[in-house]
Amino acid sequence: MSDAAQKAYQAIRHGILSGDYAPGDRLVEVDLVTLCGVSRTPIREALRRLQSEGIVDIAPNSGATVAAWSKQEFADLYDVRTRLEGMAAGLAAERRTEHDLNALAASVETMAMLAERYDAAPDHVAIAFANSAFHGGILEAARSRALSLAARQVMDAPLMLRTFRQYSQEKLRNSVSQHQEIIEAISIGDADWARVAMTSHIKRGFRALVSRPVVVPAQWDQSKTKTQKRGGIP
Amino acid sequence: MSDAAQKAYQAIRHGILSGDYAPGDRLVEVDLVTLCGVSRTPIREALRRLQSEGIVDIAPNSGATVAAWSKQEFADLYDVRTRLEGMAAGLAAERRTEHDLNALAASVETMAMLAERYDAAPDHVAIAFANSAFHGGILEAARSRALSLAARQVMDAPLMLRTFRQYSQEKLRNSVSQHQEIIEAISIGDADWARVAMTSHIKRGFRALVSRPVVVPAQWDQSKTKTQKRGGIP
DNA sequence: GCCAGCAACATTGTATACAACGCCGCCAAT
DNA sequence: ATTGGCGGCGTTGTATACAATGTTGCTGGC
Numbered sequence: 001m002s003d004a005a006q007k008a009y010q011a012i013r014h015g016i017l018s019g020d021y022a023p024g025d026r027l028v029e030v031d032l033v034t035l036c037g038v039s040r041t042p043i044r045e046a047l048r049r050l051q052s053e054g055i056v057d058i059a060p061n062s063g064a065t066v067a068a069w070s071k072q073e074f075a076d077l078y079d080v081r082t083r084l085e086g087m088a089a090g091l092a093a094e095r096r097t098e099h100d101l102n103a104l105a106a107s108v109e110t111m112a113m114l115a116e117r118y119d120a121a122p123d124h125v126a127i128a129f130a131n132s133a134f135h136g137g138i139l140e141a142a143r144s145r146a147l148s149l150a151a152r153q154v155m156d157a158p159l160m161l162r163t164f165r166q167y168s169q170e171k172l173r174n175s176v177s178q179h180q181e182i183i184e185a186i187s188i189g190d191a192d193w194a195r196v197a198m199t200s201h202i203k204r205g206f207r208a209l210v211s212r213p214v215v216v217p218a219q220w221d222q223s224k225t226k227t228q229k230r231g232g233i234p
Numbered sequence: 235m236s237d238a239a240q241k242a243y244q245a246i247r248h249g250i251l252s253g254d255y256a257p258g259d260r261l262v263e264v265d266l267v268t269l270c271g272v273s274r275t276p277i278r279e280a281l282r283r284l285q286s287e288g289i290v291d292i293a294p295n296s297g298a299t300v301a302a303w304s305k306q307e308f309a310d311l312y313d314v315r316t317r318l319e320g321m322a323a324g325l326a327a328e329r330r331t332e333h334d335l336n337a338l339a340a341s342v343e344t345m346a347m348l349a350e351r352y353d354a355a356p357d358h359v360a361i362a363f364a365n366s367a368f369h370g371g372i373l374e375a376a377r378s379r380a381l382s383l384a385a386r387q388v389m390d391a392p393l394m395l396r397t398f399r400q401y402s403q404e405k406l407r408n409s410v411s412q413h414q415e416i417i418e419a420i421s422i423g424d425a426d427w428a429r430v431a432m433t434s435h436i437k438r439g440f441r442a443l444v445s446r447p448v449v450v451p452a453q454w455d456q457s458k459t460k461t462q463k464r465g466g467i468p
Numbered sequence: 469g470c471c472a473g474c475a476a477c478a479t480t481g482t483a484t485a486c487a488a489c490g491c492c493g494c495c496a497a498t
Numbered sequence: 499a500t501t502g503g504c505g506g507c508g509t510t511g512t513a514t515a516c517a518a519t520g521t522t523g524c525t526g527g528c
Contacts, residue, residue, distance in 0.1 A: 002294040003518095004482060028509070039483045041275070044510090045282065052286050054383055060236040061489055061510060069379070076325075077380035083317055084384065091310075145303070146311035146388045149288055150318065153383035237488095238512060262479070273513045278481090295480060295519055 001049070005042035011035055012046055016055055016066055017159050018125060023068035027056065054157035069157060071210075077154050078206040082199050084151040085135065089182055089198035092141035093191040100141035101187055107133040108179045115172040127164045127172070132156075134179055138198070141186065163209060171208065178204070235283070239276035245269055246280055250289055250300055251393050252359060257302035261290065288391035303391060305444075311388050312440040316433050318385040319369065323416055323432035326375035327425040334375035335421055341367040342413045349406040361398045361406070366390075368413055372432070375420065397443060405442065412438070 001009060012032060015021050032043045047064045050056035054077075058064045069077070092100070111130040114123060135155055139148055167175075178201040185193035235243060246266060249255050266277045281298045284290040288311075292298045303311070326334070345364040348357060369389055373382055401409075412435040419427035 002481070030509080040510090041482055041484090044279075048279065048282060049286075052283075052383065054380065062491090063510065073379045076378040080318070080321070080378070080380045080384050083321065084314070087314070087317065144310040144314070145307045146288065146314045146391070149286065149387035150314050150384040153387060154380045157380070236511070264479080274480090275512055275514090296521090297480065 001045070003042075004038040005045045008032065008036040008038050008043045009046035009049060012043075012050060013055065013156075014125075016050075017128065017162070019162060021066045023066045023160065025066045027064040027066065029063070052153060053155075054153060055160060067157065067160070069160070074158070074161075074209075075206075077157060078202065081151075081154045081158075082202045082206075084147065084154065085138065085202055086195045086199040088139050088142040088144070088147055088151060089186065090191040090195035091144055091147065092138050093186045093189050093194040095143045096141040096186055100137065101183070104134060104137045104141070104183050104186070107137055108176060108183060111172075111179065112176045115169060115176055118169040118172055124162065124164045127167075128159055128162075131164070131175075132159070138182070138186075158205075158209075161209065163205070175201075175205075235279070237276075238272040239279045242266065242270040242272050242277045243280035243283060246277075246284060247289065247390075248359075250284075251362065251396070253396060255300045257300045257394065259300045261298040261300065263297070286387060287389075288387060289394060301391065301394070303394070308392070308395075308443075309440075311391060312436065315385075315388045315392075316436045316440075318381065318388065319372065319436055320429045320433040322373050322376040322378070322381055322385060323420065324425040324429035325378055325381065326372050327420045327423050327428040329377045330375040330420055334371065335417070338368065338371045338375070338417050338420070341371055342410060342417060345406075345413065346410045349403060349410055352403040352406055358396065358398045361401075362393055362396075365398070365409075366393070372416070372420075392439075392443075395443065397439070409435075409439075 012027070012035075015035065021027065027047065029040045029043055029047075033040060036043060036046075047056055047058060051058045051064070054069075055067055056064050057067045107130055111127065111134065114127050114130060117123075132155070139151055139155075142148075164172075178197065182194060182197045182201065185197050246261070246269075249269065255261065261281065263274045263277055263281075267274060270277060270280075281290055281292060285292045285298070288303075289301055290298050291301045341364055345361065345368065348361050348364060351357075366389070373385055373389075376382075398406075412431065416428060416431045416435065419431050
């Protein structure tokens with residue numbers, strides 16, 4: 001993607017991940033024009049991409065909305081994610097280059113720093129991005145085109161829950177430590193260790209998600225899903 | 235996708251799957267206008283979608299080409315595909331409805347008919363489509379949004395090899411029989427059986443692919459990949 | 469003769485204008 | 499009061515014109 005489309009993609013994605021747009025909200029193309037500063041054409045392209053990443057729903061002739069995943073759908077997603085990222089970690093252990101290892105180390109250090117600063121100045125968005133960088137780095141190190149295509153579809157949707165917003169410093173430190181374990185497994189080329197460490201890491205994340213009933217977002221309650229009006233006279 | 239975009243998508247996809255466009259060939263947007271009968275806008279949309287399905291490569295500011303998968307990349311793809319479709323079959327066994335079973339049965343019957351007619355009038359394209367319908371039906375019966383998103387990225391690329399073109403009637407019949415086994419497992423709700431039957435089915439397909447060295451397509455030989463000229467004066 | 473720089477062109481990327489679609493609310497007929 | 503059709507409007511879908519980009523082949527200096 002190039003320039004304007006990229007700009008639109010990032011702006012919309014940021015708007016959703018930061019919570020400016022809530023699940024179910026309509027994403028009207030002309031409104032996004034003012035938000036992104038580009039015309040409708042690249043915005044449409046960005047929306048299609050976000051759709052394929054599970055962050056946006058598009059209904060033909062009816063427009064885009066922020067995707068609303070049910071609890072069950074999220075559970076299924078984590079199942080898929082566990083397998084795919086487990087595979088990725090295993091492959092990465094066999095195929096990674098020095099360059100990959102450096103990139104992974106960098107993302108973990110960033111996250112460690114953010115974790116230490118957490119009580120003073122928590123930056124949830126930066127944490128989410130560093131986390132994305134780590135998981136994306138594993139995927140890249142795996143050097144499998146198919147795996148990249150498939151995994152990308154399930155890696156971003158969980159970010160919509162803004163999990164990190166409810167993390168404690170301790171949980172963050174744990175997460176960093178798990179990342180370090182995975183990197184170590186990959187760096188010594190132990191595919192099996194890498195796979196199970198990653199699997200465990202993701203399962204932990206999911207568990208943290210569902211074991212906090214107070215945080216269960218509104219959109220998980222399907223009955224309350226707001227059906228927004230559109231068109232007509234105000 | 236709607237109307238024109240859909241039309242463009244199908245036309246381009248058909249052009250690639252039928253062999254009119256070979257891996258590595260450039261897909262110039264204005265040329266596709268005459269092929270599809272729609273303007274560039276929906277064509278661009280179709281190309282992006284085909285990219286996400288692994289059938290087309292898009293380089294920014296440089297255009298689209300028919301994707302060329304290396305032997306290794308294909309092996310990786312089948313690995314991913316095996317896991318995802320295995321999962322899908324397992325889930326389908328637990329979640330399928332009567333309607334799903336009917337649709338699956340229909341696709342298998344179509345394929346069986348095509349297999350019987352094979353020696354008289356082999357219709358490779360129809361076979362490929364019936365096969366796609368079967369695998370897509372399993373995915374739908376699994377009712378997992380994430381699985382659908384992820385699996386769709388790896389299901390179509392193998393069609394580019396036009397495997398069925400080299401199938402014998404016997405192999406086709408075998409394939410049909412495997413499909414029937416999978417349906418039976420799903421219909422009685424045996425998730426484990428469904429999973430392993432599907433896994434085995436796909437692995438067989440891959441084996442059939444790589445054990446025929448004579449068929450190894452030109453694009454697997456990376457050194458020979460033609461770098462087409464573009465622009466300039468003829 | 470060879471390489472760097474330049475200019476023209478093919479092609480993609482973006483903006484915008486126009487067409488098509490579907491929803492909503494009103495109104496009339498039952 | 500309910501329901502069916504109808505018109506208007508918001509929004510998406512498509513076409514096309516224009517801008518930007520990169521590649522190609524030429525040209526001039528060394």
